[in-house]
Amino acid sequence: MSTxxxxxxxxxxxxxLGAGGMSTVFLAMDRVLERAVAIKLLAEHLADDVDFVAxxxxxxxxxxxxxxxNIVQVFDSGQDAESQRHYIVMEYVDGPSxxxxxxxxxxxxxxxxxxxxxxxxxxxxYAHRAGVIHRDVKPGNLLVxxxxxxxxxxxxxxAKAAEQTRITQVGSVLGTAAYLSPEQARGxxxxxxxxxxxxxxxxxxxxxxxxxxxYSSLTELALKQQEExxxxxxxxxxxxxxxxxxxxxxxLEREPGARYRSALEMADAIEAGLHGEATxxxxxxxxxxxxxxxxALPRTSYLPAAPAYSEPAYAEPxxxxxxxxxxxxxxxxxxxxxxxxxxxxxxxxxGAVAAxxxxxxxxxxxxxxxxxxxxxxxxxxLRQFLQDNTKP
Numbered sequence: 001m002s003t004x005x006x007x008x009x010x011x012x013x014x015x016x017l018g019a020g021g022m023s024t025v026f027l028a029m030d031r032v033l034e035r036a037v038a039i040k041l042l043a044e045h046l047a048d049d050v051d052f053v054a055x056x057x058x059x060x061x062x063x064x065x066x067x068x069x070n071i072v073q074v075f076d077s078g079q080d081a082e083s084q085r086h087y088i089v090m091e092y093v094d095g096p097s098x099x100x101x102x103x104x105x106x107x108x109x110x111x112x113x114x115x116x117x118x119x120x121x122x123x124x125x126y127a128h129r130a131g132v133i134h135r136d137v138k139p140g141n142l143l144v145x146x147x148x149x150x151x152x153x154x155x156x157x158x159a160k161a162a163e164q165t166r167i168t169q170v171g172s173v174l175g176t177a178a179y180l181s182p183e184q185a186r187g188x189x190x191x192x193x194x195x196x197x198x199x200x201x202x203x204x205x206x207x208x209x210x211x212x213x214x215y216s217s218l219t220e221l222a223l224k225q226q227e228e229x230x231x232x233x234x235x236x237x238x239x240x241x242x243x244x245x246x247x248x249x250x251x252l253e254r255e256p257g258a259r260y261r262s263a264l265e266m267a268d269a270i271e272a273g274l275h276g277e278a279t280x281x282x283x284x285x286x287x288x289x290x291x292x293x294x295x296a297l298p299r300t301s302y303l304p305a306a307p308a309y310s311e312p313a314y315a316e317p318x319x320x321x322x323x324x325x326x327x328x329x330x331x332x333x334x335x336x337x338x339x340x341x342x343x344x345x346x347x348x349x350x351g352a353v354a355a356x357x358x359x360x361x362x363x364x365x366x367x368x369x370x371x372x373x374x375x376x377x378x379x380x381x382l383r384q385f386l387q388d389n390t391k392p
Contacts, residue, residue, distance in 0.1 A: 004270035011039055011089060022046060027092060030049040037075065043087040053086060060088045063217050070123030071155040098139035106209040110240060113206040114274045116142055119151035120199055121267035128192040128263060135190045137198035138179045177218050178211050182254050185222040193256035196266055200251025208236040212252055225254060226347040244273030250285045258285065
């Protein structure tokens, strides 16, 4: 079936703007209001798929609730009677996406990065307070208006209201893998902190021209997110203020609870970092990360830089921590001590294996020769045992 030239007797399609796995977006003219709009048409091969149609309609309902200067507005949705195509009519943003900007220049200007990320944070904060998680924050969904310079979040195609029943199956992965949070890569439910992580990946890429974790498969990405330390931005671009470097990398903590409490908190930290300043949030999270780094097995990927501020007596903002949260924190400390003792036992076991290898090479009596492959197998087994028993 060819692309219709008119939708619902009102919108005249002019040209294609982009396409994805679920839909194609066209530039169209609203003949009633005489303005340009963007129309998203559901892919033809999905029209008979009840689940995809339901998700498409949910997209329209969720996005239509959001009216904010930093979010692409949804005007209408439905099914065209003549073509039977499901559609969503949206605000048309005349300007490039952040992905387009990256294709033109490998890195974005520092001030430009902060402007884009700050605007996106404000849009996300509004959506999160409305109970909507974007779940697919990436450069292609950050549209920069050529006229105003304002950045708008686009394509809540896989966004959903937080209270709705999950449509996708557990373990499925939606969106672009490079920008997935660790919890999304594990197939877990996304939350506000997941969007914060994804936007942090965007900011890191804007400033460095590379991703925090280079990977060739989703499995490799998940492993690197759990084990690899994110390199400081200043190693690739020294002119970036240290405070901005830290503010961005704090978005990339492995655990959602170790990131910013809200997208608005992130916006403040990014803005302050541009001017070489730290916020209460960055100080609080940095202190938390440094404290965790003193544990036997740190749970975060944060590598603290040299302190960019000097406050001999910082007092963390007081807040009423729920009793359950305090108990969970005590349990976590207990598990960390348990992990420390497990580590000691494993190190002792590895030492015993190594001693046996030395004895066999030295020709000692009473000791059976030890095959190097067997030693490596035992070490690998111990490493797996350590991973299985030292999860935070």
